[in-house]
Amino acid sequence: MDLGGRSAIVTGGAGGLGEATVRRLVDLGMRVVVFDRDAGRAEALAKEIGDDAAAIGGDVLDDEDVAAAIAAAGSLGPLTVLVNVAGGGVGGGRTVARDGTPHDKDAFVQTVELNVVATFNMTRFAAAAMGGNEPDEDGQRGVIVNTGSLAGLEGKAGQLAYGTAKAAVLGMTLPLARDLAPMGIRVCAIAPGTMGTPVMLGALEHLKHDPAEGVLQPKRMGYPDEFALLVESIVRNPYLNGENIRLDGGLRFTAK
Ligand SMILES: NC(=O)c1ccc[n+]([C@@H]2O[C@H](COP(=O)([O-])OP(=O)(O)OC[C@H]3O[C@@H](n4cnc5c(N)ncnc54)[C@H](O)[C@@H]3O)[C@@H](O)[C@H]2O)c1
Numbered sequence: 001m002d003l004g005g006r007s008a009i010v011t012g013g014a015g016g017l018g019e020a021t022v023r024r025l026v027d028l029g030m031r032v033v034v035f036d037r038d039a040g041r042a043e044a045l046a047k048e049i050g051d052d053a054a055a056i057g058g059d060v061l062d063d064e065d066v067a068a069a070i071a072a073a074g075s076l077g078p079l080t081v082l083v084n085v086a087g088g089g090v091g092g093g094r095t096v097a098r099d100g101t102p103h104d105k106d107a108f109v110q111t112v113e114l115n116v117v118a119t120f121n122m123t124r125f126a127a128a129a130m131g132g133n134e135p136d137e138d139g140q141r142g143v144i145v146n147t148g149s150l151a152g153l154e155g156k157a158g159q160l161a162y163g164t165a166k167a168a169v170l171g172m173t174l175p176l177a178r179d180l181a182p183m184g185i186r187v188c189a190i191a192p193g194t195m196g197t198p199v200m201l202g203a204l205e206h207l208k209h210d211p212a213e214g215v216l217q218p219k220r221m222g223y224p225d226e227f228a229l230l231v232e233s234i235v236r237n238p239y240l241n242g243e244n245i246r247l248d249g250g251l252r253f254t255a256k
Helices: 016-027 038-051 063-076 105-130 158-184 198-204 223-236
Strands: 007-011 031-036 053-057 079-084 142-149 185-191 245-246
Touching: 007 016, 007 063, 007 105, 016 031, 016 038, 016 079, 016 142, 016 198, 016 223, 038 053, 038 063, 053 063, 063 079, 063 105, 079 105, 105 142, 105 158, 105 185, 142 158, 142 198, 158 185, 185 223, 223 245
Parallel strands: 007 031, 007 079, 031 053, 079 142, 142 185, 185 245
Antiparallel strands: none
């Protein structure tokens, strides 16, 4: 599919992995909506990119904000690519803390909302919009890429909420791909290991262990652009569909 002049939405587009994805999609000739609840950073990025980007400051859980992002994409070109990057952890910890306190219920629910409900919400509206596109020679109208985590496959102790939420994101891939195939829309997800985004680097600063521990090769954290490169591969390869792809340098999470 020729991506030139087509539009994309990147949720969490002002964050570490999101920004790298925005930049790469623009380099591919796409026009990109940076959809992020951090309106200031979204606007700064879109301004720096110029005519090929627009910022929507809003929440992926809010239907009106989602509608605004889809309308903004439509005014840039046919919405063809959605990359759901917004997500993360909202506190949590172990099922029962060392002092005997049970896991906070609100933190669990919020983590599921931020990762699972948000991905579902954005996807349902974006897919409906993509359904109106002219199909290419393969009958393809759009591509959706979701963001899981190794925590969704091999959650560590203390990752109950986040690991559950990311497992659900990865669990959506096949039913989404099956639901949306008749509309010509492919769906894949990426399960990153430890990526050196500003948020991750900040969180790791206080830890004593090497963040690259367990990574086989290359012996370092992933670069945000390596995530964006995999998004590009998924978007450009029409035969990738219904798959969760690890991006981890061979890392396997152990219990702790
Ligand atoms: N960095 C890693 O090592 C790593 C590893 C595995 C998975 N992930 C996942 O990758 C994604 C991005 O991670 P990151 O490190 O770039 O984080 P980040 O915090 O830099 O980016 C997340 C962005 O999403 C935005 N956001 C959060 N909730 C939102 C909402 N409700 N509506 C709109 N925008 C919202 C934030 O403002 C932020 O800009 C997350 O889903 C994270 O769980 C990251």
